[in-house]
Amino acid sequence: MPLEPVAQLLPAVVDLPFREGYVRSIIFVSLYVSVTAVTLSTLFSLPIAFVMGFTDFRGKQFVKSVINTGMGFPSVVVGLVVLFAVSNQGPLGALELIFTTEAMIMSQFVLATPPITAVSLAAITGVSDNVRDAAHVLGGTRLDVALVVVKEARYGIATAVLAGFGRAISEVGSVLIVGGNIVSSSGISKTRTLTTAIQLEARQGQYDTAMVLGAVLVALVLTVNAIVVRLGDEGVMQ
């Protein structure tokens, strides 16, 4: 697990007033929720981006503007909507998802999907027509052309996924509402993420520890970005 060494380094750098395993477990919950949500968002968004990038249909501009609007959804509002859905009184109430990581994944899915769709669509439509024509002229089928375009657009798609991940992992409003910021009494996080932990520290006026946790969050996002970029580079060499 790649986060293990990162988490173990931490207490050596700063003396945090937390119990053993606490910081590690909130990093884990943050990553688990955001990575799952972004994976699901990507699986949902890419087909949409492909369809929109390769076909023309009535109302395409309208769908585009809906997606672009989605990028600006305030996370608190998304949290309230998901809360309404998963609350005992809501349509999904019987599933008892309130205050669980599943509910947090749902809200982050809603938040991450618009940026992933919009940025990958831009990447796909941005592939020059020359490339498409060349692939076509060389005898490629529709599928071959599509594969070439995807290969050309892979950096843009990686950026899209990172944009979605960045939005998901740095978001505090909705996960606080639907997750409840719960830590077990043994100090292991159940639904507390780095962002909600920062919010809790700030609420108590512990700005120092809040800053340290903020630095952890930034380091985590940097690490994930570096890994994704690295994967992209290896793809080039093959």
Added chain:
Amino acid sequence: MSIQRRQFIAAIGGGALAGIAGCSGTGGQAQSDNGSSAGVAGETLTLTTTTSTYDTGLLDAIHPDFEEMYGVTVDAVAQGTGAALESARNGDSDVVMVHARGLEDEFMRNGYGINRRDLMFNDFVIVGPESDPAGVQGMSSATEALTTIAEAEATFVSRGDNSGTHTKELNLWDAAGTDPGGDWYQETGTGMGEALNIANQQGAYTLSDRGTYISQRSEIDLVILVQGPIEGGPEILANPYGIMAVNPGVHDNANYDLAMAYIGWITSPGAQDAISNYQMNGEQLFFPEAVSENPDFQQYVPEGWSSDSGDE
């Protein structure tokens, strides 16, 4: 790490099944690998409570005892009294621990809460800068102090978040016959810790529960200007905490058995001792009041309720 990995696998399994669309209740299963054989073992009790009980660390300190006794997990969600009651009203929690009797009574009258007990108390204090620009130091009346602050238009930071402390503050203004407003009265909409910090930075007055103030005193310059009843101040600044189960007749998914087990445990002599032994910076934060030789029937019903008065 191995425990976490197991949780991870369980969570991945659960998450993959649940996904986004066809979610099933996986929350309970993740905790089911518990060795205990009690009938409730592995269940989860959701407690919505106020920031003051949670942020002072009290719940983390006393919950392991209950969790061990029953082999269960307590999910404590710190929301502030208004939000904690709202979550319970929506059936999203099993038991509530809050500190605003008026709101608790309304909750009971509406049928959402049952089996209320007085749990513990501490008190509120009026804190402010040492320079005390309005001159309220040592006043024996909280309402008089607030009126003086209002007349001097000295900056006052209000929680403004429908929490128990905010409710108490509004009641105090009401009792003082003053309607606060103007540039000097700032509603922050934050938790107590943040409100104390804002007051600290602005050299402002604010109303705080004693527990949160003590837990933060080392980091701020605010001092207690009007004491609460624990230190001989006016009774109006008392801060009693109550606990209630969510009515399973209204929300049939509420874990009523476990909620009552929790209420039974936390009002027992053992847990009450643990509350009274809990200290921060060498000071006792909460004073238990559930164990008493004399009956106090008013703790079970909305304040002032009597079967004779035909109040319904």
